[in-house]
Every structure is written in C-alpha cells, then in structure tokens.
Amino acid sequence: MWGIELRRDSEVPLKRQIYQALTERILSGTLQGGEALPSTRELASGLRISRNTVNEAYEMLISEGFVLSRQGSPTRVAEGLRLRRDVRTDKGASRPETAPTAWLADFRTGQPDLRQFPRYVWQRLSQNALRGMTPELLGYTGPQGLPALREEIAAWLRRSKGMAVREEDLFITAGATHALHVAADLVSREGREILVEDPCNKGMLQIFLNKGCTIGRISADEQGLRTEELDGRQACAVYVTPSHQFPLGGILPAGRRAALIRFARESDSYIVEDDYDSEIRYYGDPVAPLHAMDPERVIYIGTFSKVLFPGLRIGYAIVPPELQPRWRSLRTHTDVQNPPFEQAVLAEFLRTRKFDRHLGRMRKLYGERRQVLLAAMEEAFGDRWRSWGDAAGLHLAVQFPGRRFDDSFLEACRKRGIRLASVEQHALRKGDHRDKLLFGYGHLEPEEIRGGIRLLKEFMDEGVADS
Template sequence: MRIWGSRFRARGSEGAGVEVPALDRNSEVALSRQLLEWFRDAALRGDLAGGERLPATRVLSSQLGVSRNTVCEAYELLAAEGYIECSVGSRARIAQGVALRDASYSRRSPSAAAVARASSGESGYPPIVADFRTGRPDTATIPRKTWIRAVLLASESLRDRDWLYGPSEGSMELRAEIASYLFRSRGIRVDRDSVFVTAGATHALHVLALVAARRGRAVAVEDPCHSGMLGTLRGVGLRTLAVEADESGMVTNALRGLDAGWGYVTPSHQFPLGGVLPAERRAELIAWARDRDAFVAEDDYDSEFRFAGLPVAPLWGMDPERVVYVGTFSKTLFPALRIGFALVPRALRDEWRDARVHSDVHNPPFEQAALAHLLEDRTADRHIARMKRRYASRRTALLESVAREFEAGEVRVLGDASGLHIALRIRGGRFDADFERRARARGVRIAGAERHAIEKGRWTDTLLLGYGHLDERAIERGMALIPELLRMERAPD
C-alpha cells in the first residue's frame, strides 16, 4: 500500500522534523495500516534515519485528526515488525540498520500491464498482426455457461468431507470417468486405481520428475523437445540426455548404452516436429526400458485431434508397468481448467503420492466434480467432437495457404496429420532466436523448431505454425505475410 497526497511536518517540539502523510480517509485500507506503511517506507528508504525520534502519539493524532488509538496501533505494529524501538518513558525511535542500501527503494509497483509486457518479452514491440504461437486452443468456443452450471451443481452436491483435504490422486468419481473416457477416445482399458489426477500435463511431468530425482537416474529426452517440459525436468535437478529425433520421432537405436533410468517421449505427435513413432521404434523403446529397469513418460501431446484416421494407439498399451501415460484436458476443454492425469505403474504409485502431497496436495474438488459430471453425461465428448471439426477446417485453410504462398518444392509440411500446429521446412530458411525477434518487430509472432532444440543447428530451416486459436481468415492473412518476411530476411543488408 502506497499512501499518496500532501505531506506536512508535525508541529511542536515533540514532533519537529518528522514529515508525516496526509491519510486517505476514503480508502478501504485502515488509517492505522496507512500510517504503518508510510513510516515503514520512510525507514526503508532512509528518509527517517536510525535513531530518529517519532512524534508522540498524542501530538501525531492531533496533527492528523485521528484518534490516539489509531496512532498507537500503528506504532505497536511497527515495533512488532522491528522498524521502531519503544521504551517506557521515552519516545519511539527508528531502529538501527533497517534502511536498504539502495536509496531508490519504493513500494510503488509497476502496473499489471507493464509486468505482463516485460515478462512476456513484448515491451517495445508493435501490435501483433499475425500470431502463429503453438499450443493455443480456441478459447472463444469454450462452453462457458455449461461449465459454470457444472461448477455450481458440483459445489451444491459436495459432501462435508469434500471441503477438507482430498486424496492426492484425485477424486474417485473423476478417476473413474477419466478411465471411461480413455476407453471411449483411445481404446485404453484401465481401472480407476491407475488414474492419478494432476494440474495439467506439465504438473504431471513435474511430479514424475520429483520421483525420478529421488531415484537419482538421468532422463533420456527427444531432441528437439518441448522447451517448457525440458525446463520442468531440469528444474528439479534431473540430468537430461539428448536423443536425436527425426521426422518419425525419437531415434531409439541411439538409446543403446545410454546411462538413463527414464525416458520422455511424445510418440503420438512428436513435439515440435509432429511425427508418429513407428512400431519398430516403440518396441525398441520398451525393450530398452525393460533391459535398463527404466520407466518411460509418454506425453500424449495433442493426440485427440487427429485428422487422418483413428487416434494413434498409445505406447502405454505395450507395457503399462513401464510407461507413465500423461494426458490433459487443457487443449480439449480449456487451459485454465488445469486438470490432467497420469496412468501410473504400480511400482511408482507410493512414490507418486508422496511427491504429489508434498508439492500441492491435490486439485480443488469443485473443478474435479464438475469435470466428472461433463464426462459422465458426454458433454465433454460432444464439445471435443465439435472442436475437432473446427480445427480440421482451420488445418485445411492453413495447408491451402501454404500451397498458395510457396512454390512447389520450396517447402515441406511436417506433422499435419494431428495436433494444432504444423512444422514447415523451408529451403534456405534460418529461423533462430534473432529471426523470431525481427519477425516480432514486424508484428509477426512466430517461432522456429530451433527454439526447442538441445543440440543447435539441425532444425534452423523449420518454422512452427500454430493455428488452433486462429480462424480461417486470420490464418490466410497471417500466411500472406510470411513470404514477404522471408524475402526481407534474405535481402542483403
């Protein structure tokens, strides 16, 4: 809280030299709290030096036109926090050593917009005219009223015990509905005891990373690999070993002799290249896990939105006791839901529970109950089917735009069979971090696959085009800008 307004010096011999604020009587913040914060700021800035006496409570209350109790309460809080020292029979003094060395200290915070711009790297850039970010679903079509009704119904139907701490693995009702949904959507037969609810796929990987870190073995990851997921693994101190990925996913024969106890793969829709891991490589990956007594985390990235045939069978089905299957409702419903799940092998369940309960305990019961209801009555299934048709139309618009804007043989499309982005290999392209900054300076938000590469240099010619959040017209307008952007990049300085 920062107090604004004019300031004046307390009059009289007992308050001489101490500048005090004009309090805001219309504020919802108590007057004693305003006074506390002003004196604390002044002490931290060094405006009030250590040892300087404060006005007597009676004098200050008279000057401010407030009750003496208000001033006494502020002084008591200042003393409790150690900013002033009080003794019987003498006036309060500013404590020694509380001033910050940086005299520019101020409690005034930057605006929320400024913080958002700075944290997102958007400060100083022009407005966006084309936004091809990956991983963004269409939030304009969220069934808001349906969701709100489901949450209200869930809140009213919760039992008394549901308002307490719940099981770290999630509610039994939601776990059962997720198991049923997996059978309908992916053909997976699983009992609810295998399903562990999480706060999204990233959180599931975080919990798994905590388990892996305790076991002290390295993780083999695809290269390129989602930079956010890589950061999650490394963030708990795990050592990651890069394994080359090509247009068909992880090159599994590179695992031979690798000293790792875990693997992380996206076999149904490799991120960011979009490939499907072939059966031979899947078998080789499972054989490696068995030989090494290892476990594999299968991130089923964007698998629900497959536009050519049925969804790809999960790796999990080849060995449920070696594979931790990770899924989420962030793309199928909406990202803010923050509900995902993992199918956890029996050997890891106790360790998983312990890691989860010591990280964030459990998901809120209201959202769990609401999602269970939408899965049970198939509202979620119908919404996902509608979104799949919508995304298929946008995918078609994007592929047609690519064909229209580029000459045959100049580009090659990767990963267009599923998901909400495609990878575009462009002959002679170089799409590194410098390119991304220059593109953003021209109003185009776009990234290259190189952003997600561990070993740099192999995918500099590949652009990533996210389209889930764009309608057909926005896709066409944005794609019309790409060739011109490339020409400007290739033009001599």
C-alpha cells in the same frame, strides 16, 4: 504533518495509513534510530483526526517492534531498522515496462481457441458441483485425486482410446508439466541418462535439467523417435511423444513402439509417455498409447489444457504399481493435492458427455483451420514447401528447402509483427532443422491465417530469410 497525507476516501483505515507512512520513513532512514515521534495528542491535532486513531497506529508500531515506548518518555524509533537501498532493485523498479507487441500475425504453437470454451455449460456444472460437495470433500482428500474424477477419466480413456485403466492406477496432477516434475524424481538414477527426442519441447526438457538429470539425445524424424539409436545406451528413462511428436508431428509406428518397449525391459528403465495433442486427430481414430503395450514400463501423462483451457491446471498420470507408493509420497510432500472443486466440475463435464461433444466440435473446427493454413501455404509458396506431421495437433511444421531460419530472421519477424518459432529452437543438436518453421493455427480465425501467411510471404520475398 510530518509529510503524512491521509486519504479519507480510501478503504484503508486511517490508523493503517499512519502506520504505513511511519514504517516507510523508519525503514528508509528518514526517521533515525532513537528519534522521538510526536506525542499522540500533537500528531492527532496536526492531522485533524481522533487521538484514539493515532493511539491505535502507535500500538501497531510498538507491537511489531518499530518503536519503543516507556512511561514518562517519548515514543522513539527502534535502532537498526534502516534498510540500505538496493540500487539494482531501484533501477529495475524505475524502468518503464515494455508494452506488449501488437502481433499482426501470431503463429504461436500450443494455443487452443479459448473463445470457443462453453462458459455457460461450465458455469451451470460448477453450481451443481458445489451444491453436491460434502464437507469431507472440502478438506484434504489425498494425493491421488478425487475418486469421481478418476472414475470418469478411466471411462473416457476406455471409450475414446480403448484403454483398460484401473482407477487406482490414475493420479490427478496440476497439468502435464507437474506430472513430469514428479516423474523425473521417480525415474532418475545416478549414472544413467534420461533420453529425449531431438528436437523436443524445450519447456519440458528444462524440467529434467532443473532436476539435475543427465540428458541424452535420440534423433527424431518424420516418424518420431529413431529407436535404432537406443542400442547400447544406459538410461533410467526415455521421454517420448509418440502420438504427435513435438515439434515435428510424427506418429511413432508399431515397429518403433515395440523396439522402445523392448529397450525399456532390457535396460530396466521406464518410458515417460507424454500423449501430446493426441485428442486432436484428423485422420482415423486416436493412436493407441504405448501404455497399452506395457503398463508396467510406461508412465502415461495426459492433460486437459489443450482441449479445455490451460488455466484449468488439471492433468493425470497412469503410474505403474511399483512406482505408486513413491508417487504418493512425492505428491504429499510437495503440494498435497489438486483443489477439489475444479476436479468435481470436470468429473461432471466428463460424466454428462459434454466433454465428448465439446471435443468433437473443436476437432472439426481445428480441422477446418488446418485446411485453411495448408491452402494459404500453397497459394503463397506454391510447391516450395512441404508439411511435416499435419495429421494431428494444433500446429504444423513446415520445411522450406534451401532456406535457413536463424535467430536474426525470427527477430526480424518479430519487429515486423510476425510471431513465429523455428524447429531449430527446440533442437539439442543444432543445424539439422534450420529450414523448418512452426505454425500454430488453432487459435486463429481463417482470415487471420490467410493474412498472416500473406504477410510472411511478403517478408520472405524481401530476402531476409536467407542467411
């Protein structure tokens, strides 16, 4: 009746199905304002259901103002409820979804091998953490983060990087992206730039742009930020990835680190240190962070996304004392805090040193895959390439002297099933890095790496790469 079809096997109650069918007709204009609905007895008979079920559906419509009911009169549709059809929305809704590309070679950057994550260990720790959580920890625990997690992060930074960090200076965040959002609000000053490396991570750059910050570029080379370009700049902050510059991979040397610290002091600005990929290092110990040189001038940002799994959404920041009250206020009035349960599990993962062991295994695995990639490049391209920044991280920047990789080349790769990015895509000033491609390898098995490089070699030999 009235085109209403009830599904008696559905989990949605019959009264709710009637309510939904009638509201759809009212909002679309099929039922006009002032039009009478059938009596509850009539509709119940037509649908072959209980009259009480129809009564309950009508009561829902009346309580929400879709229909009006007066004693002795039929129930009528309220006026002014028709919604005009949005042509653009309809077109978008009717367009079939594009199927994801089946990549034959997927060299995306920043992707850890999630198949290696120790699920069973995490599950067991999760059960222990939940049993050990007091009722107080299930409430609001404050913007700084779970004390147990801050204690364990401070201990891990001490044993892995030699950092002397006080727990009260640590703030838990929803990853590095969230930390940069808060840091941008902290350091922004009208009339001053936030200086960034060029090239830099365009996703992180977009955070500052979305905040309305004025951006200034400082060139990066094989050793990271070129600090000689800082002279005379009026900045409120410098965003830098000194341990593994993204995307070129350079490690900022001591002389440039000292120059950067001096600039921050003399210009009364801050350094936002994104410790990108520093844990995945293949030569020697991890590089000492800038934070160790001047804790009063450096906002240090770390994350567990790459070393555990991105969906965890837990990172941390070490914040100079004078900025901490403002940080607490900003965090309190945005999302208050991270969920306590995941924090408790991660704290236990760190406390039991299972994190250290997992990181050691992954560093060894990624190192082996890095060697496979380098060998595959040599086999395919001989001496017609050179790597940049291959001492750390999950990707490799590769220069092909004499080649030019533009958007048309990357699009042609995509159509061939090769997923690649170029350094030029991350450059503010275009033209300086047109001969460099980025190869992510952490998530790939050795044969996937070799097969992907062979496929790229065949494609490039066709001459498509030259513009």
